[in-house]
Amino acid sequence: MxxxxxxxxxxxxxxxxxxxxxxxxxxxxxxxxxxxxxxxxxxxxxxxxxxxxxxxxxxxxxxxxxxxxxxxxxxxxxxxxxxxxxxxxxxxxxxxxxxxxxxxxxxxxxxxxxxxxxxxxxxEGDVGEAGGQTLGGVPSGDLFALANAIATLLDAPVTIEDRRSRILAFSGRQDEADPARVASILARRVPERYLRVHEEHGVFRKLYRSERPVHIPPPTLGDEAALPRVAIAVRAGDEILGSVWAALREPLTQEREEAFQEAAKLVALHMLRHRAGADAENRLRADLVTTALEGGSGAVAALGRLGLADEPLLVLALGLEPAAGEDHAHVTAERQRLTSALAVHLMAVQPRSAVALLGDVAYALLPVPDDPAFARERAVQVATDFLQRTGDRTGAVVGIGSVAPEPAALARSRTNADRALRVLFSGRVARRVAAIGDVSIDALLIEMRDLAVANRDELSGPIARLAAYDRSHNSHLVETLRAWLDAFGDVIAASASVFVHPNTFRYRIRRVAEVGQIDLRDPSERFAAMLQLRLMGLCD
Structure with a gap:
């Protein structure tokens, strides 16, 4: 609530x-x-x-x-x-x-x-428990309500701006101001031409050095009519959080100027609360997404608080492969930026989705139709559109898990999203988005390689004999067998792929059978050889 x-x-x-x-x-x-x-x-x-x-x-x-x-x-x-x-x-x-x-x-x-x-x-406050916190009689963190309260005190339309002159909130009665104020509201930031005038006249320098309101004459820009302004910096200790600006038709009385100065202190509390609230909400959302992905007894309650209960979901895993020698801080900041961008993108296409950065991977819970094939197609399209918007330079990839018809299946969907992500990072597929259903064999091969490494299994059988012969005789029997199997036994195609004459290739394939002691007519032996060759490729 x-x-x-x-x-x-x-x-x-x-x-x-x-x-x-x-x-x-x-x-x-x-x-x-x-x-x-x-x-x-x-x-x-x-x-x-x-x-x-x-x-x-x-x-x-x-x-x-x-x-x-x-x-x-x-x-x-x-x-x-x-x-x-x-x-x-x-x-x-x-x-x-x-x-x-x-x-x-x-x-x-x-x-x-x-x-x-x-x-x-x-x-605001979509995730979390009920509460009735106020600061100065205004709901905590509600900058729009605060702007209206200050406008009433000063009898003038007010804006609350950050350090970059972006409009965080504004009061009513902006139609009583001038075209410059209206343009600022429409663009959600002060137009560049007015910022240049303020900088030339040292307005920001005076504003951030003074504890009191600063009176600013109307800027002169051609025939544009503008009202005088009074502004005050918003501080939290030594940190400048932003400023409050009022467009005046009449000068402030001494009483209103003092009220404006006191109001700036209240704005600082609200801005800090707004910032802390956003951070706390992000942490809470990450905790809820984590709980939901674990699929345990708390998953249903977590999904309820996220507004995602009682519908099929699918997990997307967004990963970023850092470039060699790339600064760790830069990679961390880039992951956070991509996570925020993914949240905005999904909010537009599916408002009930939830995104959180857990470790090095950003996970998204995406509501989907109860049709696995259509859900996978939809998720791939959404992820592809997102990566196209972020550009190739990010090196980001997205793995897509299986559809989870109930909360207990979310853990499996996350596992499958991670498996698809690992295939993408391995470079085995030339794409940036992959659903687990499309790369399940590649994922299985990677897991078989892991199992072989964990068991300290060594290369054995025909492939081991061929590899040992190649090392001692500087020959190419393993390469020959791989080409022959990839070409389904077509000597012409296989020989062309390794750039040798077909007769030479036929001789080599006979040597493969002799040295490796393998019957290439036996489907089981061919399959075993293909599997070992694939696993060797993963270890190269």
């Missing part, structure tokens, strides 16, 4: 509208807690969280919008967002019929930014 208040549609509109969102139809106060964010794709299978806010990217016109709203009644969506403007009158009856709220996204706003901001707002 969430440790934060319910995330309803009214809260979304309070925080993001009218700068980003406008309500066209629907009663936001009547909606229950929202379950997450979904992105509409007409060309792919859709998996929406219950009571989702669905982003209708590329949906235009009243007819297309109405058709989508009717389709969304099946999954139980709470709201649909489309790009403004829309024909409100034409969609009023559909909104009443479906009970789905219709919102519009401001022109120029980014769908990606809206999705990220909605997920930040709606997913």
């Amino acid at each position: 969430s440790t934060h208040p319910a995330r309803g549609l009214s809260r979304v509109l309070e925080d993001f509208g009218p700068t980003l969102l406008d309500l066209v139809h629907g009663d936001p106060s009547a909606a229950a807690e929202l379950g997450g964010v979904g992105i509409h794709d007409p060309h792919d299978e859709q998996h929406y969280p219950e009571r989702a806010v669905v982003l209708g990217v590329g949906v235009h016109g009243a007819e297309e919008t109405a058709r989508l709203m009717r389709r969304l009644t099946g999954p139980g969506a709470a709201a649909l967002v489309v790009r403004a403007p829309v024909d409100a009158a034409a969609l009023e009856a559909v909104a009443a019929e479906t009970g789905i709220a219709l919102l519009t996204l401001t022109r120029g706003a980014s769908w990606a930014q809206l999705a990220a901001m909605l997920r930040t707002l709606l997913s």
Whole structure:
């Protein structure tokens, strides 16, 4: 259960509208807690969280919008967002019929930014126990609620920014500010042209050196009209966490300036709590994923807390092969980066998935249909798309386990994902993604090699005799036998593969039979020779 208040549609509109969102139809106060964010794709299978806010990217016109709203009644969506403007009158009856709220996204706003901001707002505290922690009367870590509280104190729209001038949260009433503030909200960061002006005038130097609010005159950029700003640094001891900015139409009174200074201390506590909460949630999620993967008595409870109970799952294992001489710290950071990227990627294609970095491998629990063949195909496609987006330079590979229809089978799915990952690392297959069903023989051969090493088994029989003869006579009998077996006994093809004349090859294959004391007409002896040769190849 969430440790934060319910995330309803009214809260979304309070925080993001009218700068980003406008309500066209629907009663936001009547909606229950929202379950997450979904992105509409007409060309792919859709998996929406219950009571989702669905982003209708590329949906235009009243007819297309109405058709989508009717389709969304099946999954139980709470709201649909489309790009403004829309024909409100034409969609009023559909909104009443479906009970789905219709919102519009401001022109120029980014769908990606809206999705990220909605997920930040709606997913806080999804993993964990209930609680009622507050700081200064504001839910702990809720930066949007804090921004609104400070805006009320100062009677001015407020933003909370990090050290890189990225917008972490903003208050309502941003439409009362200037185009520069609106552009910052839409881009989720302060535009470069304004940052350059602030740097030229030493604004950040003054801001980070002062304990008090810093008054900043409106920047002069051509004909753009801007309001004066007042900003204050947010500190935790000697560490600068970020800053709070207010756009002023009237100068602050002494009383409000002191309130602003006190508010900055509260922002620091919330930012630290927000950061610590994210770290704690990541640790908790990793613990829950670990418990689920073990498949023991706690797996069902762990899957329940992850929201993955009572459905088939499949384990993906993401591994990174470090380059020779690569710095350990760099590899560790790259693994963490890839884990975060995989979590974001899976959130888009399957919001109910869970990802955690356990040791050197990132494991993902992916909900799949109860059809092993289709589930494997879907997982391979998802993993392939992810690796294509990360690029070849990362050296990452993904092993895919077997479908786990119940929690007890998750441990087996993880084992199979690890087996597929090991095959990929061995270089036996020229691919970056492999399901265990596609590489099971290669995995079995690697495990047989391990067993032979563990038992200290030595090469014996015909292959041992051929290898010893090659070493003492500088001949190529093992190579000849391998080529002959690979070519199914086709002398012409086999001789071409080792670049010798067919007659020479026929002579060598006769010597193989004589020296190795092997009957090449016997299927059992041929199979035993092929198996030993494969195992030798693994040891090369």
